[in-house]
Amino acid sequence: MPFPRVHLEEEHEMFRDQVRRYLRDNMAGKVAKWREQGHVDKEDFLAFGREGWLCLWADEAYGGLGIRDIRYDQVLQEETVRWTDSGFFHNAHSMLVGPYLDRFANDEQKSRFLPGAVSGETVMAIAMTEPDTGSDLAAIRTKAEDQGDHYLMNGSKTYISNGIIGDLFVVAAKTGEKRGEIGLFVVTSDMEGFSRGRHLKKMGLQAQDTAEIRFDNVRVPKENLLGEAGMGFAYMAECLAVERTMSAIGSLAHAQVAFDITLDFIKERTAFGQPVGTFQNTRFVMADLRARLDATQAWLDQCVMLANAEKLTPEDAAALKLVTSELQGEVVDAGLQFHGGAGYMDEYEISHMFRDARIARIYAGTSEIMKEIIGRGLGLGDPRR
Structure with a gap:
């Protein structure tokens, strides 16, 4: 079993139950349509708006709930990945674009733009x-x-x-x-x-x-x-720590789901008269991934708390994004391998997850850029610059 999530409180788990039920009953069946047409429907953003799940941080004056606790966004993203599809980018709307309006828009601008963003009428x-x-x-x-x-x-x-x-x-x-x-x-x-x-x-x-x-x-x-x-570059830098934290949340949620799918599969799939999961190599790989997923989850959860307190440094956010996206790639690759030929087939979810995971090491800053940021934080910047 995954390691206990000690940073979450009862109200967060109650919120998870609410989100899980809604996504399972109302949106899980839409995923095939989304993939075929190449986008989610506007109605899906409106549905999230009706539930109050877009821009949770927005003040009540703009129609929001005024919840400035990233743990709720974390739960929302984890359940979205598990029950629908990583391509439902409500997270980008609320937590990548939204913070620019929250931090840098004046009251008049917020009055114009935020109500539509909160309701889902305006996709950002x-x-x-x-x-x-x-x-x-x-x-x-x-x-x-x-x-x-x-x-x-x-x-x-x-x-x-x-x-x-x-x-x-x-x-x-x-x-x-x-x-x-x-x-x-x-x-x-x-x-x-x-x-x-x-x-x-x-x-x-x-x-x-x-x-x-x-x-x-x-x-x-x-x-x-x-x-x-002229201040845009500084503004973007100010928002990148939270953006990369949200990217890390998505990556690790994706990895956790891929692990669970694979674990179920290898308990059922047989080779040479026994379940694939009983072979030593399979057991060892899965055991190693389980341990690393739990360790990374504990670190991510701590970073979420630091981000809540606005104490997460750019270097820590870069390290978090680097490690979670690289681990995501390893988990989905192992998962596809353990599915065998079935993993290469579109009808198996691990096939979609393998392809979806590759971008995580590129967007929100490539792994190479993350290493540059971490290295410079160690005082190892390029002296020629």
Whole structure:
């Protein structure tokens, strides 16, 4: 059995039961449709909104519950992965995009944008990555020129999660000529000059929509600038610790489910007249993974508590994201191997999980970038920089 989760209290487990019942009874049967069409339906975000599960942190004045406890978001993500699909990116809406509005939007902006985000009527996405930049956000080319009463935005973004169904995008754009001089802007899909490009086909996460978006002389009102112009890079850095914590939560939840699926399978599958799970190699691999999953879960749970207290450092968040995403890859690979030929078939969930897991070592910062951050935290930065 998994190690006890001592950081969770009774109310968190009650919330888990509520979420589990709802997802099992109302959404688990939708996964095949999501994967076939390449996105979840807007109705699914609205359903989460009706339950009060979007932007849990939002104040009651905006329709939220005012719950600033990441443990609830952790439980919600764990049950989403277990009962539906990793591609249901409500987590990106609430905990990757939402914090930018929470931290940097003024009261007027919150009054305009948060009620729709809380209800699910407005699906949110973040637009940072560009075709030629990847992890180097300081090198983005999308530009927002100050035109007096508005900014004129031109450029393009790619690999945008919720890009097809999204209504509101927090966009990183250059506001000056200096490297890293970036502003964050709220752009809505109904603005003239905004357009969506390709609905990108991916190796995994078939239920999650990833798209290109373009800005062709988009007039962005001055009232849609978050915080100060030129401070976007600092704002993004401020939000990355929580973003990477949420990524780690998803990775480890995915790994835990893959382990459970595999354990059930190897108890039933036979070879040479005995269950596959009884062979020494299988037992040893599964025992090792069980121990590492439990150890990593305990560390992750502690990091969640640090994030709650706003004491999680960028280095710790990077280390957490690195370890959980790498472990996720190991677990799903072992799980597929122990499924044998069945693991290569689409009808078995481990096949989907194997493909879905690969992106975890890339998005929210690649494993290599995580190592750079950790290394620099140790005082081992490149002296040439």
